Amino acid sequence: MTQLPNSLEARDVAVQLHSYADARKQEENGSLVIDKGEGIYVTDINGKRYIEGMSGLWSVAVGFGEKRLVEAAARQMEKLPYYHTFTYKTHGPSIELAEKLIEMAPVPMTKVYFTNSGSEANDTALKLIWYRSNALGQPERKKVISRVRGYHGVTIASASLTGLPNNHRSFDLPLPQVLHTTSPHYRSQKKDGESEADFAKRCAQDLEDLIIAEGPETIAAFFAEPVMGAGGVIVPPDGYWEAVQPVLKKYGILFVADEVICGFGRTGNMFGTETYDLQPDIMTLSKALSSSYQPISALLINDNVYQPIADESHKIGVLGHGYTGSGHPVAAAVALENLKIIEERDLVGNVRAVAPLFQKRLAGLSQNPLVVETRGIGLIGAAELHHEALAETPGALGARTNAVFLEKGLISRNMLDAMAFCPPLIITENQINEMFDIAEDSLQAAALL
Numbered sequence: 001m002t003q004l005p006n007s008l009e010a011r012d013v014a015v016q017l018h019s020y021a022d023a024r025k026q027e028e029n030g031s032l033v034i035d036k037g038e039g040i041y042v043t044d045i046n047g048k049r050y051i052e053g054m055s056g057l058w059s060v061a062v063g064f065g066e067k068r069l070v071e072a073a074a075r076q077m078e079k080l081p082y083y084h085t086f087t088y089k090t091h092g093p094s095i096e097l098a099e100k101l102i103e104m105a106p107v108p109m110t111k112v113y114f115t116n117s118g119s120e121a122n123d124t125a126l127k128l129i130w131y132r133s134n135a136l137g138q139p140e141r142k143k144v145i146s147r148v149r150g151y152h153g154v155t156i157a158s159a160s161l162t163g164l165p166n167n168h169r170s171f172d173l174p175l176p177q178v179l180h181t182t183s184p185h186y187r188s189q190k191k192d193g194e195s196e197a198d199f200a201k202r203c204a205q206d207l208e209d210l211i212i213a214e215g216p217e218t219i220a221a222f223f224a225e226p227v228m229g230a231g232g233v234i235v236p237p238d239g240y241w242e243a244v245q246p247v248l249k250k251y252g253i254l255f256v257a258d259e260v261i262c263g264f265g266r267t268g269n270m271f272g273t274e275t276y277d278l279q280p281d282i283m284t285l286s287k288a289l290s291s292s293y294q295p296i297s298a299l300l301i302n303d304n305v306y307q308p309i310a311d312e313s314h315k316i317g318v319l320g321h322g323y324t325g326s327g328h329p330v331a332a333a334v335a336l337e338n339l340k341i342i343e344e345r346d347l348v349g350n351v352r353a354v355a356p357l358f359q360k361r362l363a364g365l366s367q368n369p370l371v372v373e374t375r376g377i378g379l380i381g382a383a384e385l386h387h388e389a390l391a392e393t394p395g396a397l398g399a400r401t402n403a404v405f406l407e408k409g410l411i412s413r414n415m416l417d418a419m420a421f422c423p424p425l426i427i428t429e430n431q432i433n434e435m436f437d438i439a440e441d442s443l444q445a446a447a448l449l
Helices: 008-015 023-029 067-079 092-104 118-135 156-161 196-214 240-250 303-316 329-344 347-367 396-407 429-447
Strands: 034-038 041-044 049-052 111-115 143-147 178-181 219-224 254-258 282-285 297-301 371-377 380-385 413-415 418-421
Touching: 049 429, 067 329, 092 111, 092 297, 092 329, 111 118, 118 156, 118 219, 118 254, 118 282, 118 297, 118 303, 143 196, 156 178, 178 196, 196 219, 196 240, 219 240, 240 254, 297 303, 329 347, 347 371, 347 380, 347 429, 380 396, 396 413, 396 418, 396 429, 418 429
Parallel strands: 143 178, 143 219, 219 254, 254 282
Antiparallel strands: 034 041, 041 049, 111 297, 282 297, 371 380, 380 418, 413 418
């Protein structure tokens, strides 16, 4: 047996392959080992404290160290630590959580299906969409459309939906049934002289042109985030959703709203679907559903989606799909308590109250010459760095700036050269100022490197 080194950092390098990392750099530089968290802060094993400006991975809505969630998990562990939802069996927490999500849904939904991550939720949505097409006697209706710079996960199917090159390269993705249409990022995609309103209309026209070119009878669904997250926090231009949704209805194409990041308060409403008056047939949920204290996700489907699936499962005799941890009782119990906290403490109201300062301070970062654009809504935003002006390789400036943020006590995330901000929903105005003070100092320091 190999003798492991003593320090946690060295032990990590010895045994773990990390997500979204360069494995060779990982071997050289090691990892930041986080030891504990409280509120909007986390502390590493050396005692250094950081503002967690990304809520972990866009997800810790109620902050770190929330004792009510710990207690909810402990109670459920003692009562029923595990059971499944296969073969006509279930348990109380999954029933209660499904009821709660149907009640909270901003548009009419019929059924909830539990999964363990946003990736699994979107993967399952795609499988059910294909299943439904077969149930309807439309086996040719299997293509789905998502968007360039969209993010929907990392399974083979959900990574195909994701519209980011590095999620496809060397993985032999995307799958041939997945198509991508124009990213709704006005600054980078607009044509000379094109207004924001005209750009929104062109995005819708690009979508319709793709549908017609492929054959409307072959297109099953459109997947989209209300606000793009990991693609760089892309806020849709005014009129975008008003132009896009009629195209989907015109051709009978299902709309899947990926609420994995936007859901449960991030945009200033409980769901991004409310913020943009969307009418999805399916909603995928995760992250803030449990504040990521437990791995859990869900998809909500309306009756138009459910009925053909139910008929097909009856015809076959089984819906041949499921995960061991679907609706896990501990995860469901934690999610229920998390949703209670969000409602009882009116965290959506807190987002609305502090968002003006958050967006003001975010916009203020544009005074730094490194910043070419800021964009955001609610408590999510990004500052795009101007790597072209410095003749930098895309992502190099963002990575360097991110390292300065970390050194000064702020955890952000650079998506190439877009520096993201997505703090816990409990953040106060004083803490927002603290976070952006660090960001401003870091950008000034990065400009001198």
